[in-house]
Amino acid sequence: MTPQARAQAAIDLLDEIVASARDAGAAADTLIARYFKTRRYAGSKDRRAVRELVYRAIRRAGERPVDGRAALVGLAREDAALAALFDGSPHCPAPIAPDEAGSPAAALPAWLAAKVAPILGETGQLALLERASLDLRVNSARTTRDAMLAALPEAKPTAHSPVGLRLPEGTKVEASIEWAQGLVEIQDEGSQLISLATRAGPGMTVLDLCAGAGGKTLALAAMMQGGGRLIAADTDRSRLARLAPRAERAGAAGIENRLLNPNREGDAVADLVDGCDVVLIDAPCSGTGTWRRNPEARWRLTPDRLARLTAIQSHLLDIAFTLVKPGGALVYAVCSVLDEEGAGQVQAFVDRMTRTGARVQSDKDLFTAGAYRGPGKLLTPEMDGTDGFFVARLIKA
Numbered sequence: 001m002t003p004q005a006r007a008q009a010a011i012d013l014l015d016e017i018v019a020s021a022r023d024a025g026a027a028a029d030t031l032i033a034r035y036f037k038t039r040r041y042a043g044s045k046d047r048r049a050v051r052e053l054v055y056r057a058i059r060r061a062g063e064r065p066v067d068g069r070a071a072l073v074g075l076a077r078e079d080a081a082l083a084a085l086f087d088g089s090p091h092c093p094a095p096i097a098p099d100e101a102g103s104p105a106a107a108l109p110a111w112l113a114a115k116v117a118p119i120l121g122e123t124g125q126l127a128l129l130e131r132a133s134l135d136l137r138v139n140s141a142r143t144t145r146d147a148m149l150a151a152l153p154e155a156k157p158t159a160h161s162p163v164g165l166r167l168p169e170g171t172k173v174e175a176s177i178e179w180a181q182g183l184v185e186i187q188d189e190g191s192q193l194i195s196l197a198t199r200a201g202p203g204m205t206v207l208d209l210c211a212g213a214g215g216k217t218l219a220l221a222a223m224m225q226g227g228g229r230l231i232a233a234d235t236d237r238s239r240l241a242r243l244a245p246r247a248e249r250a251g252a253a254g255i256e257n258r259l260l261n262p263n264r265e266g267d268a269v270a271d272l273v274d275g276c277d278v279v280l281i282d283a284p285c286s287g288t289g290t291w292r293r294n295p296e297a298r299w300r301l302t303p304d305r306l307a308r309l310t311a312i313q314s315h316l317l318d319i320a321f322t323l324v325k326p327g328g329a330l331v332y333a334v335c336s337v338l339d340e341e342g343a344g345q346v347q348a349f350v351d352r353m354t355r356t357g358a359r360v361q362s363d364k365d366l367f368t369a370g371a372y373r374g375p376g377k378l379l380t381p382e383m384d385g386t387d388g389f390f391v392a393r394l395i396k397a
């Protein structure tokens, strides 16, 4: 492909990504993969160049652009070499009109910037959109970090997680023998810290209430070393179904699954009331802390969607607390930096519980990373080099 044709391909893809963000469709990565599946003439260099251009345009536009051309013209206004590709030749972008400004540059949509800036500041906001690192979690039930450092010479130990490795971006981990043998899993260091904050161990009864495809369930299984009872629950059948093959690869046997009914989540776990040493809520959330990986997600979030998510989070906190044994712990996490999903949400829960006479104590001594925020800790890309997370550990007296 010529550089001009690559620019046109980026516009076509951005058109799809913008429409998909507006209509709650597929993620940018999925759309890019689909696009190239039907365009075999594009070689690997073309694909890399188009993808790079698409993501630069996405990262630069805080508000959802009107279309793909506006997104790329905005970028071209700051990049003369890119602007020169709008030359109007066949299969290439039409020349940029003098009054065509393109979409404005901003880190975040204005309504979200108003919430995020007071928490993270200007540079912290920008760091939400930087490229994410590639982290692995070493399966401590099967091997050691030192053994994996020797096996993967490009890997470096992560700063805060004792079972974490950081690899150069683009490393094909899933092609490695270590991954195939279940010795390592791809997992951001922040996610690793959440599992570690549960302090799950052998012999405990541990419930992962929003287990999804089991990223954190597998980390909990490694911490429990095959002893005790580990239950993975979720409302999404297809995500939960992906846990079994991953558990098999990791050598984690005996994980129980519970499919939950939305709004009646308690029914499927009624036998666990007052029975868990640890309940982990890795709650559905806005994902503001993971924009490094899918920056177009900031065009999808709306105030209504955020309100729906905070209502579910509050509902799950209430249910989860009933499942914790006296003396046990409820660990709540969101991959979000917004207070209404994090510190504010948990503080409101603690206040609610206290009003009903329940005794809840927050244990903020979770890990070395992060900044204290309300009843828990906030991890951020800028300060911690992880995705953005809020984590709180509450002890039921």
Ligand SMILES: C[S@@+](CC[C@H](N)C(=O)[O-])C[C@H]1O[C@@H](n2cnc3c(N)ncnc32)[C@H](O)[C@@H]1O
Residues within 6 Å of the ligand: 191, 209, 210, 211, 212, 213, 214, 215, 216, 217, 233, 234, 235, 236, 239, 260, 262, 263, 265, 282, 283, 284, 285, 312, 316
């Ligand atoms: C942040 S994701 C979990 C990721 C997972 N723990 C991991 O580490 O890979 C949140 C999960 O909450 C689930 N969920 C959404 N609504 C729920 C509800 N009402 N009860 C339980 N789980 C819910 C979603 O299906 C999703 O899998």
